[in-house]
Amino acid sequence: MAALSPRQLPQTRQFDTIVIGSGIGGLVTATQLAAKGARVLVLESYVIPGGSSGYFERSGYRFDVGASMIFGFGDRGTTNLLTRALDAVGVSLETIPDPVQIHYHLPDDVTVQVHRDYEKFLQELGDRFPHERQGLRQFYDECWNVFNCLNAIELLSLEELRYLTRVFFQNPRACLGLVKYLPVNAGQIARKYIRDPQVLKFIDIECYCWSVVPADLTPMINAGMVFSDRHYGGINYPKGGVGQIAQKLVEGLENAGGEICYQARVAKILVENGRAVGVRLATGEEYRAERIVSNATRWDTFDTLLGDRPLPAKERRWRDRYQKSPSFLSLHLGVEASLLSADTACHHIIVENWQEMEDPYGTLFVSIPTLLDPDLAPEGYHIIHSFTPSWIEQWEDLSPSEYEAKKEELAWEIVDRLERVFPGLDAALDFMEVGTPRSHRRFLNRVDGTYGPIPNRKLPGLLPMPFNRTSVPGLYCVGDSTFPGQGLNAVAFSGFACAHRIAVDLGL
Numbered sequence: 081m082a083a084l085s086p087r088q089l090p091q092t093r094q095f096d097t098i099v100i101g102s103g104i105g106g107l108v109t110a111t112q113l114a115a116k117g118a119r120v121l122v123l124e125s126y127v128i129p130g131g132s133s134g135y136f137e138r139s140g141y142r143f144d145v146g147a148s149m150i151f152g153f154g155d156r157g158t159t160n161l162l163t164r165a166l167d168a169v170g171v172s173l174e175t176i177p178d179p180v181q182i183h184y185h186l187p188d189d190v191t192v193q194v195h196r197d198y199e200k201f202l203q204e205l206g207d208r209f210p211h212e213r214q215g216l217r218q219f220y221d222e223c224w225n226v227f228n229c230l231n232a233i234e235l236l237s238l239e240e241l242r243y244l245t246r247v248f249f250q251n252p253r254a255c256l257g258l259v260k261y262l263p264v265n266a267g268q269i270a271r272k273y274i275r276d277p278q279v280l281k282f283i284d285i286e287c288y289c290w291s292v293v294p295a296d297l298t299p300m301i302n303a304g305m306v307f308s309d310r311h312y313g314g315i316n317y318p319k320g321g322v323g324q325i326a327q328k329l330v331e332g333l334e335n336a337g338g339e340i341c342y343q344a345r346v347a348k349i350l351v352e353n354g355r356a357v358g359v360r361l362a363t364g365e366e367y368r369a370e371r372i373v374s375n376a377t378r379w380d381t382f383d384t385l386l387g388d389r390p391l392p393a394k395e396r397r398w399r400d401r402y403q404k405s406p407s408f409l410s411l412h413l414g415v416e417a418s419l420l421s422a423d424t425a426c427h428h429i430i431v432e433n434w435q436e437m438e439d440p441y442g443t444l445f446v447s448i449p450t451l452l453d454p455d456l457a458p459e460g461y462h463i464i465h466s467f468t469p470s471w472i473e474q475w476e477d478l479s480p481s482e483y484e485a486k487k488e489e490l491a492w493e494i495v496d497r498l499e500r501v502f503p504g505l506d507a508a509l510d511f512m513e514v515g516t517p518r519s520h521r522r523f524l525n526r527v528d529g530t531y532g533p534i535p536n537r538k539l540p541g542l543l544p545m546p547f548n549r550t551s552v553p554g555l556y557c558v559g560d561s562t563f564p565g566q567g568l569n570a571v572a573f574s575g576f577a578c579a580h581r582i583a584v585d586l587g588l
């Protein structure tokens with residue numbers, strides 16, 4: 081079925097659920113509900129689905145908008161949530177296994193590769209830090225304890241008592257294990273086993289590169305997922321690019337009877353008698369549903385979509401604990417293939433100075449997805465996507481020419497720094513497009529271009545992260561500003577949980 085434009089959709093149509101936004105959180109919610117027989121409408125402001133998991137094409141290259149490192153495509157256990165989400169609506173994706181999750185390039189010329197094979201990774205890491213070989217194994221083994229608990233239970237809404245009772249009786253040990261780790265951060269566990277400050281820095285970058293905070297602020301449940309699943313389900317790249325995940329979910333949504341409209345920007349959530357009952361588009365059309373789901377960030381949902389309503393006390397408490405993470409400066413590069421040897425890893429992290437790890441532009445992230453799927457670039461070329469944290473404040477109040485000049489200057493500085501790991505990069509460049517926090521804000525509809533919420537002080541692990549229901553009856557949130565936070569597999573979990581809670585509320 082071809083996607084609808086808002087003009088083709090009668091406003092008299094009544095839906096069970098309207099989902100604002102087609103990020104992976106929104107699409108998993110929508111597909112799960114459609115598969116259960118609900119009448120679902122997804123409204124997406126952009127021209128394609130996916131949000132930060134979307135793609136764009138330039139000069140024969142197909143670039144992923146966000147990171148190309150994908151968890152959740154394993155073929156066993158319960159934590160392979162992307163495989164499961166596609167499967168639930170009768171679609172699937174070919175994926176390409178990545179043998180190395182990350183190649184780290186660290187201060188003092190320390191390099192470490194995180195191999196898919198757990199023992200090979202521990203061997204290499206232990207060879208770099210022989211005095212902490214045992215402590216490192218103990219830390220990562222404890223991450224497996226968390227993962228094994230998660231991977232043993234069905235993953236649904238923690239806001240649903242009957243589900244909680246069922247999983248508890250089915251697997252009390254796993255549940256009690258999770259209860260134990262919910263208030264804990266990874267740094268606390270790391271310091272139980274590891275003493276050397278430099279090795280603790282390594283654990284910090286292991287967390288920072290996906291949570292954007294060091295280990296002391298990173299929830300242990302999430303660390304357990306990431307540090308174990310990379311060796312269990314593995315990192316697997318979808319053939320055709322990350323954008324394929326959303327494309328396939330939309331295909332499944334439509335097969336299951338759901339609908340999606342593009343270029344349909346929701347300007348307002350309609351609230352009557354204190355209850356969310358519908359949405360109004362920027363173009364004026366209004367649509368109504370029993371339940372409304374926002375896949376926009378919490379800040380966009382409560383500050384913009386709900387208009388001038390006072391911020392509920394629960395949201396005020398949340399804002400006291402979490403702040404917006406930085407956005408990214410992204411360089412989407414096309415380079416001559418001869419630049420890279422065949423054994424180059426797909427993902428790299430470069431830290432030149434530990435003191436600058438968390439600074440703007442301090443850590444460089446690199447993904448080279450064409451090493452796994454060469455069809456994303458013209459023959460004889462590779463894609464290099466390098467990104468580095470950057471705050472919106474550094475990009476405000478600039479004239480158009482100042483903005484362009486700043487982009488250019490910073491981009492070449494990054495190319496220079498990348499030369500250390502990829503000598504000859506500058507000479508091999510064929511294409512460059514630079515995205516800033518302003519691009520992320522504009523194209524992804526995320527306030528300040530943020531990558532998601534981060535704790536603004538040490539919090540008890542995942543405990544303060546909100547689930548899907550909100551203080552406004554009938555309104556739910558999904559995506560990275562809900563439990564368990566950032567990451568595709570994480571927002572997929574949030575989608576499963578949100579759909580489950582709504583299905584129960586709708587009596588499906």
Ligand SMILES: NC(=O)c1ccc[n+]([C@@H]2O[C@H](COP(=O)([O-])OP(=O)(O)OC[C@H]3O[C@@H](n4cnc5c(N)ncnc54)[C@H](O)[C@@H]3O)[C@@H](O)[C@H]2O)c1
Nearest residue numbers: 101103104105125131132146147149346525559560566567
């Ligand atoms: N490699 C990776 O692990 C990887 C890659 C990409 C993205 N991600 C993760 O994905 C997470 C984000 O996923 P998500 O599901 O939370 O959301 P998202 O931000 O990716 O998508 C939200 C969607 O909602 C749309 N939207 C927002 N406001 C709207 C409005 N008013 N009207 C209509 N549409 C609107 C946006 O256009 C966007 O398409 C990030 O945390 C990131 O970690 C991970």
Ligand SMILES: CC(C)=CCC/C(C)=C/C=C/C(C)=C/C=C/C(C)=C/C=C/C=C(C)/C=C/C=C(C)/C=C/C=C(\C)CCC=C(C)C
Nearest residue numbers: 147244248258290302305427428445446564566567570573
């Ligand atoms: C009953 C009783 C008593 C109790 C109960 C308890 C329970 C049951 C509990 C439960 C819990 C749960 C279920 C939980 C869950 C969780 C989850 C799912 C989680 C997940 C997570 C995930 C994650 C975090 C992921 C992430 C990832 C990411 C972020 C990634 C990213 C990437 C990037 C950025 C890249 C970079 C790099 C380069 C390029 C190099």
